Amino acid sequence: MENKILAIVNGVQILDKHLDEAIMRYPADRRQYLETPVGREQLLEQMISFELMYNYGKELGTDSSEEYLNQVEKAKKDLLTQIVIGNELSKVEISDDEAEKYYNDNKENFKEMEQVQAKHILVETEEEANEVAKKIAEGLSFEEAAQSHSSCPSSQNGGDLGFFTRGRMVPEFEEAAFKLNLGEVSAPVQTQFGFHLIKVEDKKEERVKPLEEVKEVIKQNLLQEKQNQRYFDLTEELKSKYRVEVYK
Incomplete structure:
Protein backbone atom coordinates (compact mmCIF):
# COMPACT_ATOMS: atom_id res chain seq x y z
CA MET A 1 0.00 0.00 0.00
CA GLU A 2 1.32 3.47 -0.95
CA ASN A 3 2.41 5.40 2.13
CA LYS A 4 1.02 8.71 0.92
CA ILE A 5 1.39 12.09 2.54
CA LEU A 6 -1.84 13.12 4.27
CA ALA A 7 -0.75 16.53 5.56
CA ILE A 8 2.32 18.71 6.11
CA VAL A 9 2.41 20.90 9.22
CA ASN A 10 5.24 23.41 9.39
CA GLY A 11 7.40 21.14 7.22
CA VAL A 12 6.56 17.92 9.11
CA GLN A 13 4.83 15.21 7.08
CA ILE A 14 1.92 13.20 8.45
CA LEU A 15 1.81 9.93 6.51
CA ASP A 16 -0.67 7.10 6.15
CA LYS A 17 1.53 4.98 8.41
CA HIS A 18 1.49 7.63 11.14
CA LEU A 19 -2.30 7.52 11.09
CA ASP A 20 -2.27 3.69 11.24
CA GLU A 21 0.18 3.76 14.17
CA ALA A 22 -2.04 6.24 16.02
CA ILE A 23 -5.14 4.08 15.45
CA MET A 24 -3.37 1.01 16.90
CA ARG A 25 -2.81 2.85 20.18
CA TYR A 26 -6.57 2.98 20.77
CA PRO A 27 -8.67 0.14 22.33
CA ALA A 28 -10.05 -2.39 19.82
CA ASP A 29 -13.65 -1.14 20.10
CA ARG A 30 -12.56 2.43 19.32
CA ARG A 31 -10.28 1.32 16.44
CA GLN A 32 -13.26 -0.07 14.56
CA TYR A 33 -14.64 3.45 14.17
CA LEU A 34 -11.29 5.14 13.55
CA GLU A 35 -10.58 2.79 10.64
CA THR A 36 -13.62 4.14 8.76
CA PRO A 37 -13.10 7.06 6.31
CA VAL A 38 -14.88 9.46 8.69
CA GLY A 39 -12.92 8.21 11.70
CA ARG A 40 -9.59 8.52 9.87
CA GLU A 41 -10.43 12.07 8.81
CA GLN A 42 -11.27 13.05 12.39
CA LEU A 43 -8.08 11.49 13.73
CA LEU A 44 -6.02 13.25 11.06
CA GLU A 45 -7.53 16.59 12.14
CA GLN A 46 -6.59 15.75 15.73
CA MET A 47 -3.01 14.92 14.71
CA ILE A 48 -2.76 18.19 12.78
CA SER A 49 -4.07 20.04 15.84
CA PHE A 50 -1.50 18.35 18.10
CA GLU A 51 1.32 19.18 15.69
CA LEU A 52 0.19 22.82 15.63
CA MET A 53 0.09 22.92 19.45
CA TYR A 54 3.57 21.41 19.55
CA ASN A 55 4.93 24.11 17.26
CA TYR A 56 3.14 26.81 19.24
CA GLY A 57 4.69 25.47 22.46
CA LYS A 58 8.15 25.58 20.91
CA GLU A 59 7.53 29.17 19.82
CA LEU A 60 6.46 30.14 23.33
CA GLY A 61 9.52 28.45 24.83
CA THR A 62 7.34 26.11 26.91
CA ASP A 63 9.87 23.32 26.30
CA SER A 64 12.32 25.27 28.50
CA GLU A 108 -10.35 -31.78 39.85
CA ASN A 109 -10.16 -28.15 38.69
CA PHE A 110 -10.72 -29.24 35.10
CA LYS A 111 -13.82 -31.36 35.60
CA GLU A 112 -16.79 -30.60 33.40
CA MET A 113 -20.12 -31.63 34.90
CA GLU A 114 -22.70 -33.69 33.04
CA GLN A 115 -24.79 -31.45 30.76
CA VAL A 116 -27.89 -31.68 28.63
CA GLN A 117 -29.17 -29.46 25.87
CA ALA A 118 -32.93 -29.30 26.10
CA LYS A 119 -35.87 -27.59 24.47
CA HIS A 120 -39.16 -27.07 26.25
CA ILE A 121 -42.70 -25.85 25.80
CA LEU A 122 -44.33 -24.08 28.74
CA VAL A 123 -48.12 -23.86 29.11
CA GLU A 124 -50.48 -23.15 32.01
CA THR A 125 -52.37 -26.44 32.35
CA GLU A 126 -51.75 -30.14 31.99
CA GLU A 127 -54.64 -30.30 29.52
CA GLU A 128 -52.91 -27.76 27.25
CA ALA A 129 -49.65 -29.71 27.54
CA ASN A 130 -51.38 -32.92 26.47
CA GLU A 131 -53.02 -31.18 23.51
CA VAL A 132 -49.64 -29.85 22.31
CA ALA A 133 -48.03 -33.26 22.85
CA LYS A 134 -50.73 -34.80 20.67
CA LYS A 135 -50.01 -32.32 17.86
CA ILE A 136 -46.31 -33.17 18.06
CA ALA A 137 -47.10 -36.90 17.92
CA GLU A 138 -49.19 -36.21 14.80
CA GLY A 139 -46.27 -34.56 13.01
CA LEU A 140 -45.94 -30.95 14.21
CA SER A 141 -42.29 -30.26 14.94
CA PHE A 142 -41.36 -29.53 18.54
CA GLU A 143 -39.83 -26.21 17.47
CA GLU A 144 -43.00 -25.07 15.67
CA ALA A 145 -45.09 -26.13 18.64
CA ALA A 146 -42.87 -24.10 20.95
CA GLN A 147 -43.19 -21.01 18.76
CA SER A 148 -46.98 -21.39 18.62
CA HIS A 149 -47.84 -22.45 22.17
CA SER A 150 -45.01 -21.83 24.66
CA SER A 151 -45.25 -18.84 27.01
CA CYS A 152 -41.50 -18.94 27.72
CA PRO A 153 -39.28 -16.37 25.92
CA SER A 154 -37.27 -19.35 24.62
CA SER A 155 -40.20 -19.99 22.24
CA GLN A 156 -38.50 -17.54 19.85
CA ASN A 157 -35.70 -20.11 19.52
CA GLY A 158 -37.95 -23.12 19.22
CA GLY A 159 -37.86 -23.61 22.99
CA ASP A 160 -34.08 -24.11 23.08
CA LEU A 161 -32.55 -23.58 26.53
CA GLY A 162 -29.03 -24.51 25.46
CA PHE A 163 -26.76 -26.70 27.59
CA PHE A 164 -27.15 -26.71 31.36
CA THR A 165 -25.74 -28.65 34.30
CA ARG A 166 -27.49 -29.98 37.37
CA GLY A 167 -28.51 -27.27 39.80
CA ARG A 168 -29.38 -24.73 37.09
CA MET A 169 -33.07 -25.59 36.69
CA VAL A 170 -35.89 -26.20 39.17
CA PRO A 171 -35.69 -29.78 40.55
CA GLU A 172 -38.72 -31.24 38.74
CA PHE A 173 -37.57 -29.94 35.36
CA GLU A 174 -33.97 -31.00 35.93
CA GLU A 175 -34.87 -34.53 37.03
CA ALA A 176 -37.00 -35.10 33.93
CA ALA A 177 -34.46 -33.58 31.51
CA PHE A 178 -31.52 -35.66 32.71
CA LYS A 179 -33.57 -38.89 32.52
CA LEU A 180 -34.78 -38.40 28.94
CA ASN A 181 -33.19 -40.11 25.96
CA LEU A 182 -32.05 -38.05 22.99
CA GLY A 183 -34.98 -36.89 20.86
CA GLU A 184 -37.57 -38.13 23.36
CA VAL A 185 -40.42 -35.80 24.36
CA SER A 186 -41.42 -35.97 28.01
CA ALA A 187 -44.87 -36.33 29.48
CA PRO A 188 -46.10 -33.03 31.00
CA VAL A 189 -43.82 -31.97 33.87
CA GLN A 190 -45.29 -29.64 36.48
CA THR A 191 -43.17 -26.93 38.09
CA GLN A 192 -43.92 -23.63 39.82
CA PHE A 193 -44.06 -22.01 36.37
CA GLY A 194 -46.66 -24.30 34.83
CA PHE A 195 -46.50 -27.49 32.74
CA HIS A 196 -43.54 -28.30 30.50
CA LEU A 197 -42.95 -30.62 27.57
CA ILE A 198 -39.22 -31.30 27.39
CA LYS A 199 -37.11 -32.62 24.55
CA VAL A 200 -33.39 -33.40 24.97
CA GLU A 201 -31.28 -32.55 21.93
CA ASP A 202 -27.82 -33.49 23.17
CA LYS A 203 -25.94 -34.77 26.20
CA LYS A 204 -22.41 -34.34 27.47
CA GLU A 205 -21.11 -36.82 30.01
CA GLU A 206 -19.07 -35.65 32.98
CA ARG A 207 -15.42 -35.50 31.96
CA VAL A 208 -12.02 -34.09 32.79
CA LYS A 209 -10.92 -31.68 30.07
CA PRO A 210 -7.81 -33.03 28.31
CA LEU A 211 -4.48 -31.29 28.89
CA GLU A 212 -4.26 -29.94 25.34
CA GLU A 213 -7.58 -28.17 25.80
CA VAL A 214 -6.48 -26.26 28.90
CA LYS A 215 -2.69 -26.11 28.58
CA GLU A 216 -2.49 -22.52 27.32
CA VAL A 217 -4.79 -21.25 30.09
CA ILE A 218 -2.69 -23.10 32.67
CA LYS A 219 0.52 -21.63 31.25
CA GLN A 220 -0.91 -18.10 31.33
CA ASN A 221 -2.04 -18.48 34.95
CA LEU A 222 1.28 -19.99 36.03
Missing part, protein backbone atom coordinates in the same frame (compact mmCIF):
# COMPACT_ATOMS: atom_id res chain seq x y z
CA SER A 65 9.87 25.91 31.33
CA GLU A 66 10.27 24.36 34.76
CA GLU A 67 6.86 22.71 34.50
CA TYR A 68 7.78 21.04 31.21
CA LEU A 69 11.21 19.88 32.39
CA ASN A 70 9.72 18.44 35.60
CA GLN A 71 7.12 16.51 33.58
CA VAL A 72 9.83 15.22 31.23
CA GLU A 73 11.88 13.94 34.16
CA LYS A 74 8.84 12.24 35.67
CA ALA A 75 7.98 10.65 32.29
CA LYS A 76 11.59 9.46 31.87
CA LYS A 77 11.52 7.90 35.35
CA ASP A 78 8.18 6.17 34.71
CA LEU A 79 9.34 4.93 31.30
CA LEU A 80 12.63 3.59 32.64
CA THR A 81 10.81 1.84 35.49
CA GLN A 82 8.32 0.19 33.13
CA ILE A 83 11.06 -0.94 30.74
CA VAL A 84 13.07 -2.49 33.57
CA ILE A 85 10.00 -4.29 34.95
CA GLY A 86 9.06 -5.47 31.45
CA ASN A 87 12.56 -6.74 30.76
CA GLU A 88 12.73 -8.62 34.06
CA LEU A 89 9.30 -10.21 33.71
CA SER A 90 9.98 -11.21 30.11
CA LYS A 91 12.70 -13.53 31.41
CA VAL A 92 10.07 -15.61 33.21
CA GLU A 93 8.91 -18.65 31.25
CA ILE A 94 6.61 -21.60 31.84
CA SER A 95 7.50 -24.92 30.24
CA ASP A 96 5.08 -27.54 28.95
CA ASP A 97 6.35 -29.84 31.71
CA GLU A 98 5.35 -27.32 34.39
CA ALA A 99 1.89 -27.00 32.85
CA GLU A 100 1.51 -30.79 32.67
CA LYS A 101 2.56 -31.19 36.32
CA TYR A 102 0.03 -28.58 37.43
CA TYR A 103 -2.66 -30.30 35.36
CA ASN A 104 -1.91 -33.73 36.85
CA ASP A 105 -1.83 -32.31 40.39
CA ASN A 106 -5.10 -30.40 39.98
CA LYS A 107 -7.32 -32.46 37.69
CA LEU A 223 3.16 -17.30 34.15
CA GLN A 224 1.27 -14.56 35.96
CA GLU A 225 1.94 -16.21 39.33
CA LYS A 226 5.61 -16.67 38.51
CA GLN A 227 5.98 -13.10 37.28
CA ASN A 228 4.32 -11.78 40.45
CA GLN A 229 6.76 -13.83 42.51
CA ARG A 230 9.71 -12.58 40.44
CA TYR A 231 8.58 -8.98 40.96
CA PHE A 232 8.29 -9.53 44.73
CA ASP A 233 11.65 -11.33 44.98
CA LEU A 234 13.45 -8.67 42.93
CA THR A 235 11.94 -5.91 45.07
CA GLU A 236 13.15 -7.63 48.25
CA GLU A 237 16.58 -8.19 46.69
CA LEU A 238 16.90 -4.50 45.74
CA LYS A 239 15.86 -3.41 49.23
CA SER A 240 19.10 -4.90 50.49
CA LYS A 241 21.09 -3.19 47.72
CA TYR A 242 19.63 0.32 47.93
CA ARG A 243 18.83 2.14 51.14
CA VAL A 244 15.09 2.23 51.93
CA GLU A 245 13.66 4.23 54.84
CA VAL A 246 9.94 3.98 55.58
CA TYR A 247 8.30 6.39 58.01
CA LYS A 248 4.90 5.58 59.46
